[in-house]
Amino acid sequence: xxxxxxxxxxxxxxxxxxxxxxxxxxxxxxxxxxxxxxxxxxxxxxxxxxxxxxxxxxxxxxxxxxxxxxxxxxxxxxxxxxxxxxxxxxxxxxxxxxxxxxxxxxxxxxxxxxxxxxxxxxxxxxxxxxxxxxxxxxxxxxxxxxxxxxxxxxxxxxxxxxxxxxxxxxxxxxxxxxxxxxxxxxxxxxxxxxxxxxxxxxxxxxxxxxxxxxxxxxxxxxxxxxxxxxxxxxxxxxxxxxxxxxxxxxxxxxxxxxxxxxxxxxxxxxxxxxxxxxxxxxxxxxxxxxxxxxxxxxxxxxxxxxxxxxxxxxxxxxxxxxxxxxxxxxxxxxxxxxxxxxxxxxxxxxxxxxxxxxxxxxxxxxxxxxxxxxxxxxxxxxxxxxxxxxxxxxxxxxxxxxxxxxxxxxxxxxxxxxxxxxxxxxxxxxxxxxxxxxxxxxxxxxxxxxxxxxxxxxxxxxxxxxxxxxxxxxxxxxxxxxxxxxxxxxxxxxxxxxxxxxxxxxxxxxxxxxxxxxxxxxxxxxxxxxxxxxxxxxxxxxxxxxxxxxxxxxxxxxxxxxxxxxxxxxxxxxxxxxxxxxxxxxxxxxxxxxxx
RNA sequence: GGUUCCAUAGCUCAACUGGAUAGAGCAACUGCCUUCUAAGCAGUAGGUUCCAGGUUCGAGUCCUGGUGGAAUCACCA
Numbered sequence: 001x002x003x004x005x006x007x008x009x010x011x012x013x014x015x016x017x018x019x020x021x022x023x024x025x026x027x028x029x030x031x032x033x034x035x036x037x038x039x040x041x042x043x044x045x046x047x048x049x050x051x052x053x054x055x056x057x058x059x060x061x062x063x064x065x066x067x068x069x070x071x072x073x074x075x076x077x078x079x080x081x082x083x084x085x086x087x088x089x090x091x092x093x094x095x096x097x098x099x100x101x102x103x104x105x106x107x108x109x110x111x112x113x114x115x116x117x118x119x120x121x122x123x124x125x126x127x128x129x130x131x132x133x134x135x136x137x138x139x140x141x142x143x144x145x146x147x148x149x150x151x152x153x154x155x156x157x158x159x160x161x162x163x164x165x166x167x168x169x170x171x172x173x174x175x176x177x178x179x180x181x182x183x184x185x186x187x188x189x190x191x192x193x194x195x196x197x198x199x200x201x202x203x204x205x206x207x208x209x210x211x212x213x214x215x216x217x218x219x220x221x222x223x224x225x226x227x228x229x230x231x232x233x234x235x236x237x238x239x240x241x242x243x244x245x246x247x248x249x250x251x252x253x254x255x256x257x258x259x260x261x262x263x264x265x266x267x268x269x270x271x272x273x274x275x276x277x278x279x280x281x282x283x284x285x286x287x288x289x290x291x292x293x294x295x296x297x298x299x300x301x302x303x304x305x306x307x308x309x310x311x312x313x314x315x316x317x318x319x320x321x322x323x324x325x326x327x328x329x330x331x332x333x334x335x336x337x338x339x340x341x342x343x344x345x346x347x348x349x350x351x352x353x354x355x356x357x358x359x360x361x362x363x364x365x366x367x368x369x370x371x372x373x374x375x376x377x378x379x380x381x382x383x384x385x386x387x388x389x390x391x392x393x394x395x396x397x398x399x400x401x402x403x404x405x406x407x408x409x410x411x412x413x414x415x416x417x418x419x420x421x422x423x424x425x426x427x428x429x430x431x432x433x434x435x436x437x438x439x440x441x442x443x444x445x446x447x448x449x450x451x452x453x454x455x456x457x458x459x460x461x462x463x464x465x466x467x468x469x470x471x472x473x474x475x476x477x478x479x480x481x482x483x484x485x486x487x488x489x490x491x492x493x494x495x496x497x498x499x500x501x502x503x504x505x506x507x508x509x510x511x512x513x514x515x516x517x518x519x520x521x522x523x524x525x526x527x528x529x530x531x532x533x534x535x536x537x538x539x540x541x542x543x544x545x546x547x548x549x550x551x552x553x554x555x556x557x558x559x560x561x562x563x564x565x566x567x568x569x570x571x572x573x574x575x576x577x578x579x580x581x582x583x584x585x586x587x588x589x590x591x592x593x594x595x596x
Numbered sequence: 597g598g599u600u601c602c603a604u605a606g607c608u609c610a611a612c613u614g615g616a617u618a619g620a621g622c623a624a625c626u627g628c629c630u631u632c633u634a635a636g637c638a639g640u641a642g643g644u645u646c647c648a649g650g651u652u653c654g655a656g657u658c659c660u661g662g663u664g665g666a667a668u669c670a671c672c673a
Contacts (some may be wrong), residue, residue, distance in 0.1 A: 035616060045615055047653060084616060165673065306671065315599070323671045330673050359600065360668055423635065453609065458666075460608065469635055471621040479635050487632055528612070540610070554637045596635075
């Protein structure tokens, strides 16, 4: 909470005590921003307190307003509209607040809380390249990690790679049958793309077999189970699990190609992890915990020896946790991995960034961990995000409607180049600088586009219309930063320093007041965004701040001003906005350029 | 069929967790570059917040019932 809000709330508490002999708790109420059609910046809604004030809404507002104007050094005026008390803050208070914020080295950053948070995201399969859906996941996970760190938590980013299983064997089998020894080197195809092709190839050939079997009179269900390719894939999985040398060697070779491809994609995205888990190491985990659950009476056995969790009381039905033959299912290893992650990093909270199609799975998992008596279970959180839809509907890899992550990023860079060149903004830049700028802008546009929407909500991506560079976009905010940078360069060359004497800044342009007001909200936004795991709140804030600055910039001259103290004040204000934009954008994983 | 989630301007999204006359961007229209970057600024137009009830000083937000859409309910992951 910022200084003005804090002080105001304390004084309102005092007002209630003095006027109505009522102990209002500062944490029990919030001041709201005043709507712009009214005078003032902070609004107290008095309706909830009419019982305590024993007066009508207007009289209550008047009484509190009058008290604050009399007794608070920072309240300069008030007005009451119906039950809304609108407060104006003295200009000197705003100027002092800016000075305090400008002096902070990392405005917005919270002191360490001692809380440890693990964030798991990305979690790709090693049988196909990353697509648009993965981008939303990766950007979300990365941004949420940064927001939680800014909130003062100790954060660990982890990636759990799905590198084994029947779907991996499908691409391996297709490669073995049809690959003719192709490699990324021999074909010039990126490793993950090459493997993805064989995954598709498997599906095509498998479908042909099913058609043939159906034509021979089998039911479709039987055909799917009995198709030779499927049987071979299953046999291959068995061989892999038995440690068959040739199979494991092929698996290692092909996964290696995929990782080389992923490394390039991650580097382009600007995303990294503190630790990478592999399912090939964790898929056997959890079986011992099943026994523990049986001993504790959390699970029960059925006649066929399969083990189940009874979650009927929570309307989650019964859930299989171990097959009758003793082999794992998906949730078995998740139970084991849960403990493993907690052993590695004794987290207070563990966030899973996973699509909302797995809502049910995580409800079940968290409930089971709780029943097993894990004290960290209440800290488990599923950051459930919505799908990215295309205008044609859902992305389907088999119908070729997926938007490839690498291709999309490259298109963004190309668009950025085109736009920048059309505007003639690369004069005086070296090729390297220009190239760096295109990547900054293209990636910024993409990340901002995907992060500005509430994570929980399904969203639409229209590749035809591409992503805009005007309006509520990443480049708009980046542009504002570049603009301010130009001002700061000029201030520097004129040798004007930013240390202003607050007592000499005696009048404040309304635009400057708006800006300082907006700046003071930043820490609160970080707190809200961390609490909601929502980069969208930070994105919205960055946009509003940039927009507010542009309004200021248009109306208020900075250098063309006689009063030297006011010039210094405006430069300091500009610099503080630039720093805050840079900070907010960095929480989204977006860089801001010095010029564009 | 059961469960969960969603529905706001032509389109894409907001609305500070129940507050004032529901806001931005895009698209359309009108102004503003001889002054710090026009990827900008200012303005016009655009709404029965899916429908019907209810709760209260106050509902886009909460409760009930509909309508429409999505996900899930696998001994897949």
